[in-house]
Amino acid sequence: MELENIRVYHGGSFVAYRDAKVGLLTHGLNYGTGCFEGIRGYWNADHGEVYLFRLAEHFARLHQSAKLRMMDLSDDVVAMCHATIELIRQNDYRQDVYVRPLAFKAAEEIGVRLHNVRHDFAIVAIPHRSYFESGAGLRTCVSSWRRIDDNSAPARAKLTGVYVSSALAKSEAIGNGFDEAIMLTPDGHVAEGSAENIFIVRDGVVHTPPLTDAILEGVTRKTAIELLRDELRVGVVERSIDRSELYQADEVFFSGTAVGVSPVIEVDRRPVGSGSTGKIAAALADLYREITLGQVAKYRHWLTPCHSSKSDRLKIPKTAVS
Numbered sequence: 001m002e003l004e005n006i007r008v009y010h011g012g013s014f015v016a017y018r019d020a021k022v023g024l025l026t027h028g029l030n031y032g033t034g035c036f037e038g039i040r041g042y043w044n045a046d047h048g049e050v051y052l053f054r055l056a057e058h059f060a061r062l063h064q065s066a067k068l069r070m071m072d073l074s075d076d077v078v079a080m081c082h083a084t085i086e087l088i089r090q091n092d093y094r095q096d097v098y099v100r101p102l103a104f105k106a107a108e109e110i111g112v113r114l115h116n117v118r119h120d121f122a123i124v125a126i127p128h129r130s131y132f133e134s135g136a137g138l139r140t141c142v143s144s145w146r147r148i149d150d151n152s153a154p155a156r157a158k159l160t161g162v163y164v165s166s167a168l169a170k171s172e173a174i175g176n177g178f179d180e181a182i183m184l185t186p187d188g189h190v191a192e193g194s195a196e197n198i199f200i201v202r203d204g205v206v207h208t209p210p211l212t213d214a215i216l217e218g219v220t221r222k223t224a225i226e227l228l229r230d231e232l233r234v235g236v237v238e239r240s241i242d243r244s245e246l247y248q249a250d251e252v253f254f255s256g257t258a259v260g261v262s263p264v265i266e267v268d269r270r271p272v273g274s275g276s277t278g279k280i281a282a283a284l285a286d287l288y289r290e291i292t293l294g295q296v297a298k299y300r301h302w303l304t305p306c307h308s309s310k311s312d313r314l315k316i317p318k319t320a321v322s
């Protein structure tokens with residue numbers, strides 16, 4: 001599909017991608033003063049439907065990110081959900097999609113600050129392509145680049161400029177022959193991947209860094225914790241994790257919108273556990289895949305269908321907007 005011709009949502013209306021322009025001096029482009037989201041839509045051919053996963057939760061997080069950027073977004077969560085459904089329909093997507101909402105300081109002027117700068121909002125949806133080249137488990141390294149401290153630039157929100165840290169770590173990892181980087185907090189604890197939250201398994205219990213350890217408040221992380229506890233009946237502990245525990249863990253896996261649940265089979269050239277996908281990661285990945293495809297009735301409320309008329313009566317979970 002030609003990017004130029006896709007329909008996007010920009011400044012409150014639906015336009016062609018080629019007509020949604022920003023200028024060279026745009027504040028967000030120069031100073032990284034924006035925030036964004038990554039949302040997946042899963043195509044189920046049997047249902048003839050694209051299911052958007054935890055749509056309202058993503059837009060609720062965008063509003064939280066926008067607060068940190070001193071932006072008062074004019075579209076509320078419900079309006080953003082409707083705009084996304086409309087976008088999938090206008091592009092007539094019948095395949096997996098990746099949705100990228102972006103709010104950014106739009107003034108074309110010099111002067112770094114957050115206050116008194118007008119902002120703009122856009123949503124682009126494109127066909128989804130696999131995030132990692134490796135279809136099997138991931139080979140990772142601990143990055144020499146640290147995650148940013150909350151007192152420098154908050155990692156808990158999805159802020160554009162903060163991603164320079166992820167980009168440095170990712171390129172270093174790829175340059176050294178790995179699939180992905182694992183980043184440490186400023187004080188040396190395990191934080192997360194360049195674009196994923198991280199989990200380790202030790203003696204049958206899952207451990208993951210707490211939200212206060214310089215990580216993004218991941219939607220898939222929250223989902224994984226719920227599924228591990230409620231469906232797989234596995235204990236989950238949120239606590240700081242030492243680097244050396246990565247080497248001793250029975251399993252390590254990532255969670256994220258782009259990657260789903262992705263097993264890690266190597267850290268710093270040391271095999272994780274037996275060096276192949278662990279049981280808990282495999283069970284969680286299977287369940288997550290089935291849920292996102294709309295195959296598990298109990299979790300259909302996490303999905304927003306785009307093509308059926310049901311989406312016109314969109315229900316927003318209270319937890320997502322509180």
Ligand SMILES: Cc1ncc(COP(=O)(O)O)c(C=O)c1O
Nearest residue numbers: 195196197216218219220256257
């Ligand atoms: C730095 C970082 N951590 C974690 C995640 C996973 O978050 P989510 O599950 O909400 O996609 C992402 C992806 O958005 C990310 O960029």
